[in-house]
Structures are given as C-alpha cells and as structure tokens.
Amino acid sequence: MYIKTLTVSDLNNYIKKSMDNDFILNNTYIKGEISNFKLHTSGHAYFSIKDDTSKLSCVMFRTYTSKLKFLPQDGMKVVIKGKISVYLKDGTYQLYCEEIKSEGLGELYLAFQKLKEKLEAEGLFEAKHKKALPKYPRKIGVVTSPTGAAIRDIINVIKRRNNNVDVLIYPALVQGINASENIIKGIEVLNANKDIDVIILARGGGSMEELWSFNDEKLAYAIYNSKKPIITGVGHEIDFTIVDFVGDLRAPTPSAAAELAVPSLDDLRDTVMNNKIFIIASSNSFLIERFNQVKFLKRTLELKSPENYIINQYNHIGNLKDILDNKICNKVSVEKDKLSKYVALLNAHNPLNILNKGYSIITDKKDKVISSVEVIKHQNLVNIHLKDGVVSMSLTEVN
Amino acid sequence: MVKKEETYESMMNKLEAFVKDMDSKDLTLEQSMKNYEEGIKICNKLYITLNKAEGKIKILKGEGNTEEEFLSKEE
Numbered sequence: 147m148y149i150k151t152l153t154v155s156d157l158n159n160y161i162k163k164s165m166d167n168d169f170i171l172n173n174t175y176i177k178g179e180i181s182n183f184k185l186h187t188s189g190h191a192y193f194s195i196k197d198d199t200s201k202l203s204c205v206m207f208r209t210y211t212s213k214l215k216f217l218p219q220d221g222m223k224v225v226i227k228g229k230i231s232v233y234l235k236d237g238t239y240q241l242y243c244e245e246i247k248s249e250g251l252g253e254l255y256l257a258f259q260k261l262k263e264k265l266e267a268e269g270l271f272e273a274k275h276k277k278a279l280p281k282y283p284r285k286i287g288v289v290t291s292p293t294g295a296a297i298r299d300i301i302n303v304i305k306r307r308n309n310n311v312d313v314l315i316y317p318a319l320v321q322g323i324n325a326s327e328n329i330i331k332g333i334e335v336l337n338a339n340k341d342i343d344v345i346i347l348a349r350g351g352g353s354m355e356e357l358w359s360f361n362d363e364k365l366a367y368a369i370y371n372s373k374k375p376i377i378t379g380v381g382h383e384i385d386f387t388i389v390d391f392v393g394d395l396r397a398p399t400p401s402a403a404a405e406l407a408v409p410s411l412d413d414l415r416d417t418v419m420n421n422k423i424f425i426i427a428s429s430n431s432f433l434i435e436r437f438n439q440v441k442f443l444k445r446t447l448e449l450k451s452p453e454n455y456i457i458n459q460y461n462h463i464g465n466l467k468d469i470l471d472n473k474i475c476n477k478v479s480v481e482k483d484k485l486s487k488y489v490a491l492l493n494a495h496n497p498l499n500i501l502n503k504g505y506s507i508i509t510d511k512k513d514k515v516i517s518s519v520e521v522i523k524h525q526n527l528v529n530i531h532l533k534d535g536v537v538s539m540s541l542t543e544v545n
Numbered sequence: 546m547v548k549k550e551e552t553y554e555s556m557m558n559k560l561e562a563f564v565k566d567m568d569s570k571d572l573t574l575e576q577s578m579k580n581y582e583e584g585i586k587i588c589n590k591l592y593i594t595l596n597k598a599e600g601k602i603k604i605l606k607g608e609g610n611t612e613e614e615f616l617s618k619e620e
Binding site: 451452453456459460462463466467469470473474477478481 | 557560561563564567568572574577578580581584585588591592595598599602
C-alpha cells in the first residue's frame with residue numbers, strides 16, 4: 147500500500163478540514179477558568195481556559211470582542227461559545243470564541259467583591275478623599291452614552307431645575323470591553339476643561355454584565371485622581387458598581403445624579419424669598435422695638451417736661467403778685483385810715499367849729515388872735531370873726 | 546442793670562425779697578410803692594421768661610414727628 151508523503155501544510159490543512167467538518171467541534175459550548183487573558187490593541191483577545199487537568203488556547207476576534215459585555219479576567223469561570231479549529235501556522239488547535247458568559251452571576255459578583263476589597267484596602271473609598279460638590283455649578287460635564295435614556299433624563303432634569311446651567315456631554319461607550327477605557331478618556335477630557343464644575347458619570351439600568359465596565363480598576367483610579375468632583379448614577383437604585391464607591395457622590399439613578407448636581411432654581415428662589423421675608427420681618431420688629439423704646443422715653447420726657455414747672459411758676463408768680471397787690475393795698479388803706487383819723491382830729495380841733503356854736507374870735511389887724519384884755523388895750527381896731535364873716539370894730543374904751 | 550444776665554432764679558429771689566420786705570418792715574409809703582413797682586416789673590419779666598419757655602416747648606413738640614408719620618415715611 148502506497149502511503150503518500152504529505153507536507154506539513156497539507157497535514158495541517160487536512161486536520162483543519164476534518165475538524166471544521168465535525169459537527170460537535172464546529173459549534174460547541176465549553177466551560178472553564180480564564181487565564182492569561184490579553185486584549186491586543188488590534189481588538190482581538192488571546193487567552194486560554196483550563197480546568198483542573200487540561201488547558202485550551204482561545205482566540206476571540208475583534209468582531210466578537212466588541213460585543214463583549216464585560217472584560218473577562220483571569221480566574222473567572224466562564225462558558226464560551228465557539229468552534230474548535232486549527233491554527234495552520236503553528237499546527238495547534240484552539241477555540242475560536244464567539245461569546246463569553248460568566249458561568250453564573252456569582253462569578254461576576256466574586257470578581258466585584260475582590261476588586262472592591264482591593265481598592266478599599268488601597269484607600270480609594272475613604273471619605274477624606276471625597277471632593278465637595280459645588281453649591282451652584284455653572285457647567286456640568288456628563289460622561290454617558292449619547293443615545294441612551296440616561297442622557298435624556300439628565301438633560302431634562304438639569305434644564306427643569308436650572309435652565310442656565312450648561313451641559314457638556316462626552317459621548318462614551320457604557321458597555322463592552324472598551325467602555326472602561328472610553329469612560330476614563332471622558333473623565334480626563336472633562337477634567338481638562340476648565341469650565342466644568344462637576345462631572346456626572348451615568349448609565350441607565352442593565353444587567354450586572356452590562357454594567358460590568360463600571361467595575362474597572364483603572365476607571366476607579368481615574369475617578370480617584372479626578373480633580374473635579376464626580377457624581378455617579380449607574381443603573382438602578384439596587385445596582386452598585388465600583389465607581390459608586392470611589393465617586394464623590396453616589397446617586398441611585400442618572401436622574402438623581404442630575405438632581406444632586408444641580409440645585410433647583412425654584413428651591414433657591416424659595417430660599418431667597420424666605421430669607422428676604424425673614425430679614426424684613428426681623429428688621430421690622432427690631433425697628434418697632436426701638437420705636438416703642440423711643441415712644442416710652444418721649445412720654446417720660448413729657449412727664450418731666452418744664453411745662454409743669456412753668457405752670458407751677460405761673461401760680462407762684464401769681465401768688466406773689468397777689469401778695470404784692472394785697473400788701474400795697476393794705477399799706478395804702480392803712481395810710482388812708484391814719485389820714486382820716488388825723489382829719490377827724492383836726493376837724494375836732496378846728497377853731498372854726500367854735501364859731502358855729504356862737505362864739506367869736508377877736509384878732510388884731512394882722513389877724514393875730516387876741517385872748518387877753520392887756521393886748522386889746524393897745525388896739526384901736528380889731529376884727530371879730532363870726533361863723534359867717536368878719537367884722538371890724540373900733541375900740542373906744544376898755545374896762 | 547444788664548437784663549440778659551439776670552436769670553429766672555435771681556429775678557425770682559428778688560421778687561420774693563420784695564414781698565418779704567413789704568411784709569416785715571415798717572416801710573414808708575414811698576418805700577412800699579417802690580417795692581410794689583419793682584415787684585410788678587419783675588413779675589412781668591418772669592411772665593415773659595415763662596412765656597418764651599412755653600413757646601419754645603410748643604415749637605419743639607411740633608418739630609418732633611409722631612411715630613405714625615415716621616412709620617409711614619418708611620414705606
């Protein structure tokens with residue numbers, strides 16, 4: 147029997163053909179643990195899967211890696227869909243992967259826990275590293291998918307709360323193996339933009355695998371090193387990813403992240419109005435208090451005003467004046483009385499009164515009263531004063 | 546006599562002295578009349594001083610706005 151001698155290429159080609167035609171090898175699911183996973187810059191991934199005793203080389207081309215929901219990591223237990231074929235150049239057979247699924251959610255969860263513990267030990271989650279959010283941001287950077295519901299929600303919420311806030315979106319992949327790198331780039335770009343006050347990292351809800359890009363060590367460090375505060379709003383309320391722990395503030399959803407980032411203008415207005423009302427009221431009551439104080443002092447002043455003193459003084463002067471009047475009147479009447487007494491006395495002694503009784507007074511020519519005969523002897527003419535006149539008499543003889 | 550330098554109190558003291566004088570001493574009519582005349586003059590001066598003080602108080606009261614006016618100005 148003639149045995150044909152084959153070239154290496156012939157053989158490898160033959161084996162390949164045989165394998166490619168095998169029904170089982172052509173379309174199979176294989177489970178194992180990933181090791182030496184390498185994602186080449188070309189987009190192809192090279193790794194192997196193994197179990198306790200065996201190992202199988204694997205290759206996954208760009209067409210398929212781009213559809214990966216998470217970046218497989220060494221030690222991860224997975225189920226791979228693909229076909230077994232021969233790599234002609236090396237004469238090796240390998241698994242050409244089309245899909246990689248984690249063997250169960252537990253696997254992803256374990257990987258998550260492991261990374262979380264590692265980063266926690268490295269101090270990435272410590273509260274002292276959390277940056278404070280600006281109270282009144284003017285420009286918000288958003289790293290998210292440009293097509294998802296998340297970005298629409300975020301824009302709606304921001305515009306509703308404060309229409310003056312600008313939003314700068316960095317469109318990023320939010321799932322798949324390149325997503326992490328893409329998001330890191332977004333954070334870097336937004337950090338370089340001086341106007342950005344705060345960054346929102348967001349993604350709508352999804353399965354754990356779909357959210358897997360957010361459980362990336364490099365991404366965690368990018369967030370940790372970000373100069374600008376980052377709010378994370380990834381998935382739903384129940385979803386926790388690594389970025390939530392390392393970010394400066396975790397929001398349960400993208401909408402909530404927007405709410406936390408931007409204060410509502412209405413609320414601000416209310417606060418300002420309330421403060422205004424408070425200030426007016428308190429300064430009013432302050433004024434009223436002072437007014438009352440002044441009012442009280444004024445009343446006291448009025449009670450002690452010189453008006454009363456003046457009224458008293460009027461009375462006092464009036465009294466003194468009355469006294470003066472009385473005194474002078476008394477004085478005058480006293481003098482009057484005195485005078486009238488003397489008048490009466492004078493009247494009583496008035497010699498003319500004697501004439502009225504029928505007596506007469508004899509005077510000499512010079513009206514000197516003559517009261518003795520001795521005087522009259524030497525007179526030849528005398529005047530006799532009677533009550534109603536004077537009579538001159540010549541004397542002839544004296545007895 | 547410089548009028549302006551004479552205070553209300555000193556004038557009042559004088560007036561009281563005149564009144565006392567007229568009361569206690571045995572004065573002549575001329576002295577009494579003189580006291581009376583001076584007393585009445587001082588009374589009038591005192592009245593004028595008090596009137597002026599009263600007028601000034603009225604003006605001061607008028608100048609001080611009431612609280613209500615002040616408050617209404619505020620608004």
